[in-house]
Amino acid sequence: MSASGHPDRSGGAIAADRVIVPATLDEALSVRAAGACRPIAGGTDLVVRNRRGADVPVALDAPPLFIGMLPELRRIDTAGTIGSAVTLAELERSPLCPAPFKPVLPEFASPAVRTLATIGGNICNASPAADLLPPLHAHDAVLEIASSAGRRQVPIADFVTGPGTTTLRSNELLVAVHIGAAGTDPARTDPDYVFYRKVAARRSNALSKLSIYVAAWTGAGRLTRIAIALGAVAPTVIRLPVVESALTQGAAGPGESAAPIGVDATALVNRAPVAIDAYASVVRPIDDQRSSAIYRRDTVLRLLRFVLTDDLPRHLRTQSREDQ
Amino acid sequence: MIISFTLNGKPVSLDLDPMARLLDVLRREFGLTSVKEGCGEGECGACSILLDGQLANSCLILMGAVTGRSVDTLESIRESGIGRIVTDAIVETGGVQCGFCTPGFVVAGAALLKENPAPTDEEIAQGFSGNLCRCTGYRQIFEAMRVATDRLTEGEREGSS
Numbered sequence: 001m002s003a004s005g006h007p008d009r010s011g012g013a014i015a016a017d018r019v020i021v022p023a024t025l026d027e028a029l030s031v032r033a034a035g036a037c038r039p040i041a042g043g044t045d046l047v048v049r050n051r052r053g054a055d056v057p058v059a060l061d062a063p064p065l066f067i068g069m070l071p072e073l074r075r076i077d078t079a080g081t082i083g084s085a086v087t088l089a090e091l092e093r094s095p096l097c098p099a100p101f102k103p104v105l106p107e108f109a110s111p112a113v114r115t116l117a118t119i120g121g122n123i124c125n126a127s128p129a130a131d132l133l134p135p136l137h138a139h140d141a142v143l144e145i146a147s148s149a150g151r152r153q154v155p156i157a158d159f160v161t162g163p164g165t166t167t168l169r170s171n172e173l174l175v176a177v178h179i180g181a182a183g184t185d186p187a188r189t190d191p192d193y194v195f196y197r198k199v200a201a202r203r204s205n206a207l208s209k210l211s212i213y214v215a216a217w218t219g220a221g222r223l224t225r226i227a228i229a230l231g232a233v234a235p236t237v238i239r240l241p242v243v244e245s246a247l248t249q250g251a252a253g254p255g256e257s258a259a260p261i262g263v264d265a266t267a268l269v270n271r272a273p274v275a276i277d278a279y280a281s282v283v284r285p286i287d288d289q290r291s292s293a294i295y296r297r298d299t300v301l302r303l304l305r306f307v308l309t310d311d312l313p314r315h316l317r318t319q320s321r322e323d324q
Numbered sequence: 325m326i327i328s329f330t331l332n333g334k335p336v337s338l339d340l341d342p343m344a345r346l347l348d349v350l351r352r353e354f355g356l357t358s359v360k361e362g363c364g365e366g367e368c369g370a371c372s373i374l375l376d377g378q379l380a381n382s383c384l385i386l387m388g389a390v391t392g393r394s395v396d397t398l399e400s401i402r403e404s405g406i407g408r409i410v411t412d413a414i415v416e417t418g419g420v421q422c423g424f425c426t427p428g429f430v431v432a433g434a435a436l437l438k439e440n441p442a443p444t445d446e447e448i449a450q451g452f453s454g455n456l457c458r459c460t461g462y463r464q465i466f467e468a469m470r471v472a473t474d475r476l477t478e479g480e481r482e483g484s485s
Contacts, residue, residue, distance in 0.1 A: 014342070014343075020325075020342055020388055021325075021342070021388055021391055040386065040388070040389065042384075043384055043385065043386055043389060044366055044384050047345070047383075047384050047385075047386060048364075048365040048366065048384065051345070051364060051365070051383075053364075054348065054361055054364070055348045055351075055352060056348075057341045057343040057344045057345075058343045058344075058345065058386060059343065060343070064342065064343060064386070064388055066342070066386070066388040066389050066391075068389050069389070069391075069392070069393075089378060106450065109366070109454070110366075110369070110453050110454025110455075111379050111432070111435075111450070111451060111453065111454055112366070112369060112372055112379045112380050112381045112432070112454045113366050113381060113384070113454060115375060115378040115379055115380040116375075116380050116381070116384055116385065203453070204450075204453030204454065205366075205367050205453060205454055
């Protein structure tokens, strides 16, 4: 509020000659290199966080840089590369939408928000409750980051470091997300079992209290690979690759038949308790206005137990019956 | 800065703060008061507009992001074929109580029918999932969508015969 009692309508000082709506990625990167600025893609988080009321411009901590319409950031490739400014609505409608996102997108906010919100914004905003982060972690997404000096690639697990914090430097922009080309790494091809639950106050337009995303690769009733990502139950998404491997690999336990690859439903059920204990030891949710730590902890572990001892074994048993 | 965009089908160009919200600009500069501020955080849908033909919350859009794009509000949508059908249907079924949410529901309903002329109840619920009516008259609003869907299908049959 200014001395006169009226809100400041100027929106802060933006130098008249400053580029805030760049036409190309190179131009945007030069602006980034020149000094502090705040990139805006969809703005669905940034605008809400910095709004000051009706008829008053939004004020940010640094001059804005509008990158949402940069053509270089708006492509979806068959190679599994999604431009950072692709909106969730575009991803949802695209025939090239990677399978892992399909169950997640309809539960993300509302249709009107999905028209604006971008994949890059959801990642860089780095909320522990970000809906896209669990599937991106489970599928080992690699982020393409650019600056005027060049490019680097960072696995998503090394990018988000805590609530609202990332390893993006002040001269850089996230330009694309690689889910990987089909047929290369098994982690990157579409799983044949996906379990996703977002637990929230209502089905639409609610931030998640917690979420769980499980992708499994199976064949002939055997589980050969599993990826488990837990959202909003720790400062960043929980993923435990060693525990995932232990579920599908290693020596056959008592009563388990020695087979070439993977585990059958019975072996999975036998191995589940040790895995669930491992997750229980790293889940450390917080109490906040959306939920309590104890509810989050209990619910995420129960959902995990449901997947490992009930839903996924049922999928394996059905598969093995169909093969006979 | 000078911001140029298409508003309700006409090109406009105005010296605006790039950090102003589209919602405020539509109401103050253009007198388009169908666009309401309910929650101001993208939860209630009272400020719904079409951005490049897609349903969006104008309270979340900054003018710097509107350059070169196309914005449609209820004022033009209600003159379109689908917009007219949805508007008439919502009046006939009593889908208007206090009226504050109504423009947003008509815009969202028209956006849904444009993409999917025969939505199921589940698809209608999905299409309206970002619109809140605090008079809680959802039943009549749903009924309006069924009426609108019937008229659209009738219109198509007549058009093709």
